[in-house]
Amino acid sequence: MRLITTLWAFLAICFTTGNALTIIDSTIATSCIYYEKQFKWGCSKSGLSYNCYCKNINWLQTITNCVYNATSSTHLRKHAFEHIIKRCKSSGKVSLTMEQLYKYQENGTHYLVDYTPLAKKYIVNGTLKVNETDFDWYHKKFKEYTVFVERSQWFGWGLVLYWVFIISIASIFNINKRLLGFKFLRRYKNMINKTLLIPSMFKNYHDRPFILWKIFPFDFPTRDSALVITGFTILTIVSVCVGYNVTLPHPNFTTRLYANIKLIGFRTDLMAISLFPVIYFFGIRNNPFTYISGISYSKFNLYHKCCAYACTILAFMHTVVYTIWAVKSDTYSARAKRPYWRWGIVATTLLFLLVFHSNKMIRNYMYETFLLCHKIMSVMFIVAMYYHMKSYGWMGWVWSMIAIYSFDRFMRLVRIILHGGIVTATLKDCGDGIIKMTVKKPRYLRYKAGSYAFVYFLSSKYAFFYNFQSHPFTVLTDPTKDPNNPSTLMFYFKAHKGITRNILSRILSSGEESIKCRILLEGPYGAQLPQLVKPQSNMVAIAAGLGSSAVYPHIYDVLKNIDVNENEKSEYQHKFIWIIREINYLNWFHKELEWLKSKNCQVKIIVTGNNSRLLNIDTESSSKSVSEHSSNLTENLNVEKLGYRPNLQELVIKEISKSESISKDITFVGCGPAAFNDELRSSVAKSIPKESSINIEFQSESFVW
Template sequence: MKAYKCRCPNVDWLGSIANCIYENGNSTKEIHHAYKHVATRCLQKAQLHYSVKDFENWQQNATKYIEPVAKDDYTTVITHPVEVDIEAYRPYYIGFRDWNRWISLCSRLGWGLVGFWFGIMGVTGILHYSHIVPNLREKLVPKRFKQFVYKYLTIPKVPFSGGLTRMEFFISSLFIILTVLSCSINYTLDVSVYMNSQYFLTLDQVSFRVDLLAFSLMPVVYLLGLRNNPLQYLTGLPHSVMIKYHKVTCLVFVILAMIHSIIWTVDACKEGGYKSWVEWYWSWGIAATTIACLMIAQSLKFIRDAMYETFLIVHQLFAIMLIVSVWFHCASLGWMGWVYSMAASLSWDRLCRIVRILVNGGINSAKIESFNETVLKLEFSKPKCYKFYSGSYVYLHFLSPWYLCWQSHPFSLIESIEDKGKLVVYLKCKRGITKQLAKTVDSCSGSTKILIDGPYGCFPLPQLQDKEIPKIICVAGGLGISSLLPILQKSELELANHRLIWMINDLTYISWMKVTMDELAKRGLVIDIYFTKGSATDGSAIMSYILGTDSSQTDIKDEESEGKKGQYRVHYGKPDLDNLLVMELNSDKKDTKIYCCGPGVMNDQVRKTICKQINLKSERSVELTIENHEW
């Protein structure tokens, strides 16, 4: 490393190098690239600034004084430029040529990892949009095969996998296997004058391989984690699935980066320790690896659950710091295209958020109602450009208190029955911004200013609507009903064949949703309400909420309340979900779609039951969709 401090100030060495590059370069572009490379080395190692024009001048000047290499030149000080010995030069040329070809192979393997994910997304997108062409989906995926996929791949979860379904686990496993193979193949370079030790040659090959694979994954990691991820609209996959793939690719990226850093640390120790590596790109590389490891550590679920708001801001700051660190690490090494892609992805997401907020009217006013200490109702006018559809959700920024306005959380939307121009959000007050918001509500009502970032969720294709599904079963736990009511609201069919199963542990939940549920009951929907903490003695209290009457005047005989077409059915205690779903599915042989939104335990129970009930010998189609923003 100290040799450059002697070489770079020496005009005879500079002239010799410049002339060698000029004589052996194949094009002006190639020659200038080589000049820049030497200039970079002199800047890094000797802190000397040279330009391409400087090297052109040294080359022209060297031709006046250049001489062939003499035997004495190896033992005496040279005071003139020297010509390159072609025989001595050729082994160096072959060694560097083979090394560059090997580096090119590593880059192509990195592109292969990127291509894997875009291939998965492409196939998923074809299946998603095949609904547009009549009968194309059935030709591509026969009904029985689709039921096989549901039963064994897309519905059941893999234990201890972080919530991955079997299909997601299979795709993630393929990716990991491909990464391991990409790290393992083609280490065929021989020892050369460039790398004359097999030990260090192997270290360098492994280091460069994992490094370039990690570089190629960085844009994929960022893209899969974006809120405004264009791949969601290409594939129809929900954000929660993209986040799972984001975590898998991020974990692989960090492992590759750590291997790269460990290898170079070992190399540095062999050459005299960290003091021998004083280049700034080395320090930025250490910073990048450290930040990536910290991002993984602070993303663990128990940390997110304990301090979610802190996690969000720290994670976002780390994402920016990682881009900055990698930028300076690679500025003199190359492969900046991957870094530009990371920065572009993050900038795209932020720009889309700002545009969505502006299109939705900027600052909006929301009315707040407090039903109890834990639940708030927000109602605000539907933005003029807003396209409301079932399954859509928004991120809301609350401007009071002002110091928490940078935070945003996803909320499901319900279209108001009383005023079609209003949208309603129900939220549970836990801690952080929701707890602060509850404090701003005077007595039982109030108002606040909000920013509306949305809508999000995969825009539904006309062919993907539930218009032609004969039977829909919605299973909700607590406030999970706010994600399922819009699905029933938007259904254009008679609701007599549909079912709503709702489990609550607080009677006030009924009064919040009463207007919407009354409207659905009039359209024929049968609503089963399970009061999990109650008994039959609470029947009059429950029915008073449903009927809007004094409980003392309500006569409960069969625990049912008839609507014009539909009915409420009240039950006490926790339901036997397995038997309940089996009864509903066996009551007829119609194609059925089940929607579920509630606690994770409930969702998993529904998954297991539906898997058991899918009969591959039957022509009947059974589908399950989990509406859940947890990740």
Template sequence: MKIVDVVLLSTLLSVASASHQWYHYNNDFYVYYGCLSALGKSATFCKKGNVGKCVCTNENALGSLLYCGYTSTKANNTGINKEISKGCVYYNVTDLTNSYYAEVYAKTLDTIVDVSNSTSFNKTEVVDYPVTSKKLKKLSHDFYISVRNRRGNIKTSHALGIAFVAASVFVMLASGVVNWSMRLSKGVSSSLDNALTRKTRKFFNLAIFRNHLHPTVLGFSPDVVETFWISIMFLYSILSCCIIGYKWYENDPSFTSYQTGTSRYWGDRSCILFSYQLPLLFLFPGRNNFFQWVTRWKYSRFVVYHKWLGRIVMMEVLIHSFAMASQTYGLHKNTRFHADWYRYGIVSTVCGCLASTVAIYAIRKHWYEIFLGAHVTLVVMFLWTGWKHTRSQLYEQFYWTCCAIWVFDRFIRLCRIALNGIHTATIEFFPGDDATIKVHVKKSKLYRNFTPGSHAFISFLSKNTFWQNHPFTAYESVTDPDTITFCCRVKKGVTRTIANKFKGSDAQSIQLKILVEGFYGEQSYYQQYDKSVFIAGNTGIVGPFSHIEKLVSSGSADRRIELYWGIRSYDALKWFGAELLSLKDKNVVPRVYISQPERSSINSSTDSTDSDHKNEEGDGILATEKKLSSPELETDLQQVLEFVEIIHGRMPVTEIIEAELKENTGTVAFGACAHTQVVDLVRMEIAKRLPSTCKRVDYFEEMQTW
């Protein structure tokens, strides 16, 4: 395990050990609390202070409480003593012993007075003798049921919250055991390949819904596995909040109406449940989430769970808020609106709702920086006001845990940046239909954790972009092993700003200071398979190429490597030609599909004002370029890339997968990183053919979206 993961796990465990001390309510507590509450409404023993403090210093009050508790058939005498001692610690009375309780109780048996039929007894006047009565016994029974319902609900709520976290961790650990076993042992992978597991993988592990990677208002659709666990979380939370374990007592002296009782139960249940879920909500989207290493899940999967768990938490926050508002009106406690803790709760709810609203896909896609700033600000406000709201109820440690996770993740991110240092990157710009920039940066001497398929977050240190950082996949340069290269397609935003720096200049490259935060991501284990097939599109070639570099360097002559790359025009070969040439005379078969070869060009210029075409994003960063006929350009490129098979037309994904599986005589791994529709099609076609395969076939989705 990486050292940062060890440190983060240790921090979380230490925070958890110092978190809210859950009181384990038991029957002795219910009897003690019922008798204490009934005694407070039946007699007065002390001129000042409440009955809880009075029983710690007044023997008559203590004797009355002991008599009520000891004569209850539901209680244990020693247990009652223990609960009284716990209550008195709050009032700094710590010298009460079992022998003292026995002595007081013995005196009480001789002096106790039954005031049931007394006409001279006034419960508001101080008495100097222990008392009992039929009304006190009835009231203690009612309070016993009342506190058992309420505190029992709290006890159940804690158990449900712990069960949610435990189940989540169990699923991740179980997944980690399977995934790590398959990575470390080819035999384990082969032993788990049979008719049953193939059908399971077809209909569950690899199954997706239509337009899986096509974004909706809620973002990208989860796959079947993710949907299954999200549904379980939703169902569990709904059952826990609204159905399991509620019971209102008609003679409840605390909550005299059904509304006030059930509203409180709903409010407590939802609050405690989402308190346990909050740390997971903050852990999942962290770039240094150690469970990503444990499970070997993609970062995008944790982001999916983060989004949907956030919606579940906000559902529970709203249930809590409306339930407590309902109880407030039912009890006619309008004074709550003037209490700071109540106002902080309202503000926290509003901030949470706004944070969820600004996270919808349309805002993230078109105004990402606005989303990021607003989301972080609102979440900080949600945590702060939530902490102010809950600290009087001793639940504030859950919020400290969230802060610890969040702050520590950002601390590690800063450490990664510091270890990588400030780099002077060489940036090349390649105009065309799919304008691309390549960023070349030297490897850090202090921090070398690059693995195939890794990505890093880059901050370009210019006046308009220094405060932004975006993820890009990297690979080792084919000309300098000490250099890492990023390929970035020019879209709107920071890549467009960088590309605009080439306007009006004949320079082939520029120098720019950058910060690199990374590297992140887990390496897919293609080396376990007899054949690896990579399907890529445009800049999606970067991830597969880095894996191919690793496979080629491993030196296995028997391993077959197939590369299918779909691009729009020959222009893409300008910025990736050297990389393809590096595969010459290796056991790699590259095939390049060019869907629109007639749009290819040379002699690129970056002046968008004279451009003959505009790219699909409308950037205007294309070229006034001298056009060549497709045959001329094709002949020229084939002389350079004579070993590459160039095919005009769209990449026939279905035929490729069918042919690769038909020809296959050993285990095969597919990797895909292309347009979302292509990636979905690859996954569906592989899943459809799994039951008919005779050897182990696996699929690794190298594309990540969030």
């Protein structure tokens, strides 16, 4: 099913953008138009001149005969006539038909007059014959222009193909890792992980932003992502700067300044619109390339922003140079009245607003507003680009955006319908602002470890816009049930603000242990290719706080089909390390911990809170019996009451040493608050020895927008 979805989406992109490459200006029509501009037709030189040209029978008869004399190809003649029709419609507000142009051409042959220099001084009355020597020069110059246009299109396609290359490389490695199991590059794997794949580009800032001068936030990717983005940036800059082969003198440009302005505007325009499908594809939830390539949603979201920044800068350059050109040529007032110009301003403005309000600080402080504005402006941008480009071609890029956006929305709806539409969930307060949600597993939902779902909370008791918001939560299953056929799904999430804070208040004010709520379940997402190659490494899951719900499914997936006696004899030593502030956290996660213990998985709990708060259980969500149960849990589990945050690098080094002693590869899976994730990432990268007999991997389960 997913492969069919991928193929459908890929073909949609190929067909819609592929058509855009064939819709370019007719060299013959353009040559004839500019050739005839040297004569007097009784029309002004302003931006409204086409309104006059396209109503002048002498001009129409002359231009159609010019096309006929320029080529004997029926196809090229028809294409040239189509161009004239579009030019008259868009620039002159005059509607013509193909039949009319053929009649003008035929009628013009009865009124042919020879070319004379007087035609440049006095208004032409008749159908001018073409001076072939003069026309050949115009034709040659516009062939240069056509080559430039085609080159600019291919530079735009080059940006698309760059991402095709990146996704292809990632897919090769992902398919090998999960389906084939060839161990190439094993010798260099640790070095690659240590220097490229794991560490952040800047110090240990990745999930959390680096705040410059306590004002300006900067997000830093991992080094491999930084390398990909750097390559894309260099390719974009080079593509903008090279390949300007149009020489002067030229009928379309009076000076080199005008030529540079027009050509740069054309180049940046074609490159910007070529990024439309990439931006929209990388930003959707139903991205089939996530499944094939193994690239995470968070990383695709990073590339989505990178391409959006590039597109915005290119669009800004396009806007600036064309504005300068219009002002210098004294046609700005006339052009500003045309719909394509106005819609271009709207589209560029929307691009800037989309990029600006996507800043992490704005998202964090006013997420609901950001979400609503982003959705509305994304649709408005498509509409603006449609009206900006419909008269000039290259509509394939616009249709690609529409196809991708519609595909994503359709698939979201399909997922919701297949999973029961409106379903009832049970919500329970676990203390410390953590809420547990339980849902009966929909019949057609296929659960995979590490997957997540978007949940819509429906209620008339909330503000109306909350019903349209969706929140991503990791999906878990009840460990006491059949692991291969779970009957219920569980979600743990923390109440922050907005709808989740309202839900917590509703639970606490109900006076009940739990409440019911209607929800829409969209997902699950995050599924990978089948893991046919059996992992041959120790798994060490390290979580902080609520991060346990994200790393637990991965170690659960490794242990679920292992018999206890078999696991006792296993050569692998899997471990679950949970760092929590208070012992009370054990109340809501004890079933999962006990199940891990029953599978002979090493479980270690590190409590960082001070001694006076270790048993300070929230009275609103617990009782004396629960407190006693917590005490029993501390006896059954390996609980270390540290009282402060542990040194993660020491923990990592210790686990690496253990794996080296039994010559087994090791994979660290981590999740927690942003600062914890960054510290763990940095600790693993620093702890990988230069020489080691085992491979050391790191997998972060943080969901970064």
